[in-house]
Amino acid sequence: MGSLIAADLVIAVLAAAGWLGGGAAAAARRRLLALALAGFALLATVGRAVTVTALARAGWWFAAEKVLIAGPLTLAAVAVAVPRLLRAGDIRSVAVPLLFAGYAGSGALLVTVLHGYPASAGAGLLTVAGVLAATAVSWRVLGARPSGTVSRTAVAVAVGALVTGTGLAVAPAAAPAVTHDHRYEAAPEVGEPTRRFTLTAGTATVRVSGRDVEAWAFNGQVPGPELTATVGDVLEVTLRNRDIGRGVTLHWHGYDVPNSQDGVPDVTQDAVLPGQEFVYRFRADQVGTYWYHTHSVSDVGVRKGLYGVLVVRPAPATGVDVTVPVHTLAGLPLPAPRTEPVGAGTPVRLRLINTDSTTHRYALAGTPFRVAAIDGSDLRGPTPLADTAVLIPAGGRYDLVFTAPATPVALFVDGRAVYSTGPVSAETDAWPVLDPLTYGVAAPVPWSRFDKEFPLVLDRGLDLHGLLPRYAHTVNGAADPDIPTQVVRRGDVVRFTIVNRSLVVHPWHLHGHHVLVLSRNGKPATGSPLWLDSFDVRPGDVWEVAFRADNPGTWANHCHNLPHADAGMMLHLTYS
Amino acid sequence: MRKALVVVTTVSLFAYVLQFVFAAVGAFTKPAGDGAFALHSVTGMAVIPALTLLTVLFAVLAKAPGRLVGLALLPLGLVVLQALIAMLANSLTDASGGSTPFGLTVAGLHALNGIIAVHVVVAVHQGARKLAQPAPVAATRVAVREGEPA
Numbered sequence: 030m031g032s033l034i035a036a037d038l039v040i041a042v043l044a045a046a047g048w049l050g051g052g053a054a055a056a057a058r059r060r061l062l063a064l065a066l067a068g069f070a071l072l073a074t075v076g077r078a079v080t081v082t083a084l085a086r087a088g089w090w091f092a093a094e095k096v097l098i099a100g101p102l103t104l105a106a107v108a109v110a111v112p113r114l115l116r117a118g119d120i121r122s123v124a125v126p127l128l129f130a131g132y133a134g135s136g137a138l139l140v141t142v143l144h145g146y147p148a149s150a151g152a153g154l155l156t157v158a159g160v161l162a163a164t165a166v167s168w169r170v171l172g173a174r175p176s177g178t179v180s181r182t183a184v185a186v187a188v189g190a191l192v193t194g195t196g197l198a199v200a201p202a203a204a205p206a207v208t209h210d211h212r213y214e215a216a217p218e219v220g221e222p223t224r225r226f227t228l229t230a231g232t233a234t235v236r237v238s239g240r241d242v243e244a245w246a247f248n249g250q251v252p253g254p255e256l257t258a259t260v261g262d263v264l265e266v267t268l269r270n271r272d273i274g275r276g277v278t279l280h281w282h283g284y285d286v287p288n289s290q291d292g293v294p295d296v297t298q299d300a301v302l303p304g305q306e307f308v309y310r311f312r313a314d315q316v317g318t319y320w321y322h323t324h325s326v327s328d329v330g331v332r333k334g335l336y337g338v339l340v341v342r343p344a345p346a347t348g349v350d351v352t353v354p355v356h357t358l359a360g361l362p363l364p365a366p367r368t369e370p371v372g373a374g375t376p377v378r379l380r381l382i383n384t385d386s387t388t389h390r391y392a393l394a395g396t397p398f399r400v401a402a403i404d405g406s407d408l409r410g411p412t413p414l415a416d417t418a419v420l421i422p423a424g425g426r427y428d429l430v431f432t433a434p435a436t437p438v439a440l441f442v443d444g445r446a447v448y449s450t451g452p453v454s455a456e457t458d459a460w461p462v463l464d465p466l467t468y469g470v471a472a473p474v475p476w477s478r479f480d481k482e483f484p485l486v487l488d489r490g491l492d493l494h495g496l497l498p499r500y501a502h503t504v505n506g507a508a509d510p511d512i513p514t515q516v517v518r519r520g521d522v523v524r525f526t527i528v529n530r531s532l533v534v535h536p537w538h539l540h541g542h543h544v545l546v547l548s549r550n551g552k553p554a555t556g557s558p559l560w561l562d563s564f565d566v567r568p569g570d571v572w573e574v575a576f577r578a579d580n581p582g583t584w585a586n587h588c589h590n591l592p593h594a595d596a597g598m599m600l601h602l603t604y605s
Numbered sequence: 606m607r608k609a610l611v612v613v614t615t616v617s618l619f620a621y622v623l624q625f626v627f628a629a630v631g632a633f634t635k636p637a638g639d640g641a642f643a644l645h646s647v648t649g650m651a652v653i654p655a656l657t658l659l660t661v662l663f664a665v666l667a668k669a670p671g672r673l674v675g676l677a678l679l680p681l682g683l684v685v686l687q688a689l690i691a692m693l694a695n696s697l698t699d700a701s702g703g704s705t706p707f708g709l710t711v712a713g714l715h716a717l718n719g720i721i722a723v724h725v726v727v728a729v730h731q732g733a734r735k736l737a738q739p740a741p742v743a744a745t746r747v748a749v750r751e752g753e754p755a
Binding site for chain 1: 682693753
């Protein structure tokens, strides 16, 4: 599907270039060249009809503006250009019709690239105005003046379209975004802390692969200290900021804390500025592998090293229990490779964490293994896997378990050995990748109806609402802070349909809740129930996920490719 | 106005030279972060399109022949194409975000398209300089010819 979106774009470019080239060739009286290019453009236009039909069959989200805006423009272009071509005596007389077709194709292409979903009347009218204006200018420049009626009509339509389109485009958004009224939720009483930690954020120089790197670090180390707890503990984490001027917070990624402890600046708390502190308290009642990171200027902060591991165990660890938080710090991969001998028969749990903004590929060589948990939730009936890689989305966690064999095993991340029990040489690049939607034993979905449905169509588009225009990452055609807040009531069963129209992966992350995967691209999930907090919505993907609204507050709901979140792909979900 | 056209095409050429320099800056920045190509992106998506529009405007105001106006417009299409190629190349990665041979092939088109755009701007610049010179007899004849039917 992703490649279909790309192919459609390429064909649209070829068609527009063909019409424009044909027009230019006709203007230069290059008859054969003009005919050849126009024929090529016509062929590409027919090809585009095929790709757009295929996209529409995959989902209306993928094809809306192509059918509603590009469709009529293309039909008009073909209707004007082709008859002129067929009865042209002087090839120069078809220059303007061919250029018109080219402008129509280019305009439609710009709508897809700059505006996207949903198709709007404003964008359509502005495109019509642009196409007519460009055609009128070409007409004058090429010297063949149109008749008075034609040019007056064209000018009237262009001006009308321009005025109406601009009016519609700059009209204020229908629904206001979340109002930050600075009345944060009160922290609930959790009892006397049994595990206390202090994390001090500050600039630091850390050594990675033999190089000194300027980083932002908790307690001077990257990653920050590993926070561990056993079920029943009460955690108290004091966050101090020494010198991070842009502020820090702690967000417990994947750990569903009460809203007041979620660490989202301006939504659940104020950012902690240099010299200030904030105390987080919550119960260790959710077993699994999690991580923490700053949510204040999170794109820069996490990349520079403000992250660490949080593990909650059901009981003190037995066997070998290793956390592998993968990160890229200043272009250098973390963690440093580690080798430790493990006695045959020892149970091993590898807690794989992806703290980067893009997907990583993990391959465990030398032993069969099971994926015991994903995003902190145990899987149902995981079967042994061998010579199979797993792809972990940005922010995601997989727990791999196995019994150590007598021979060495090694974990490779993107081909680099990160953890091993001895020397292993294995070529893992060609291994198949595990699809978690078909892994393990299914259980029925606990809900039969959904109280609230929200579509989330992910795309790119021009955002003109800020101080400077930007090419934003958008949700339903809007960018933060203009994306309407999703409002739910406590107890609602909520379904998200997440559609990726763009050409890049968007790892989706809802705070405060785990979502159950219902289906991907129309195919229901048939494996173990998957309760995820971070999942990759690939280009062309349509994911249906659901959750019960059982954690009141205002929650961030965003793409965990943090530069994308920073560029607009961030909204909020709140309880009424 | 013809002088202004020469000036703006000269500035455009200079911007293109800088653009190649910025591409090299991006390619050799260590570590290669998202910001490595910031200068290249801003020049390509704001400065060059603005200069192209100025060129077209001055070409029209200078009553340049349609051929020159068309040639001046061409970089606009090439720039849009250039951004699209970059977007496609960046998206044609494997599952964990690594580059693929096909993606790199598409990325190669980004360089080729850049070379084509430079040649077009050089041609526009030469056309503008010719236009600014006192019109020789031959040029006038061509202009007359254009108005006649073929």
